[in-house]
Amino acid sequence: MKKVFLKGFVKINDNFFIRTPCEVARDLIGCIISLDEKRFFEILETEAYSENDPASHSYKGLKNRNKSMFLKGGSLYVYLIYGVHYCLNIVTGKEGRGEAVLIRSLRDLDSNELIVGPGKVCKYLGINRKHDGKSLEELKIRIYKPTDRHFYITSTPRIGISKGRELPWRFLNSFYKNKLPKG
DNA sequence: CTGCGGATCGCCT
């Protein structure tokens, strides 16, 4: 049992994801995520995407490829990028909003290893197309929130996009700033 | 029906 990591953390409640993607993305920094209650990861870096946002997959409305992004908050939107890597998003807001938060990097609480980049995040967590459209609840994925923050949060433009650069919708734990991509 | 391009990564120079 690695529950020792959860001292000072509480399980998030159902309404956590029923907020704007920016609020959720910011609030996820410093949270602990676990798929199996064996391995625990601190979320270091996230990005917010919304429907009225040219960088977002939901920008042009509901399509077959982005339909999971329009599910209710707490659902997963997992897509394959460049035919090679998966990217993990957690949907926010009410059903039909087309908003989500991309998980960009983690810290393995066992090894202290940093897992930097959304493709690597999915590789480490074992996230793939089978997770797309499922909810955190049905997958038994737990997220815990710190009761007190002991770090600062930086926001920057998002990584790897051509449109929507002016929006500071990337959030990261300032302590790891120089180990993460520049914004 | 076809061609394009993407919320990336790792290896090469």
Add this chain to the structure above:
DNA sequence: GGCGATCCGCAGA
């Protein structure tokens, strides 16, 4: 810093 890998939904014809 540049490029190739490798998939597939969608825009355009």
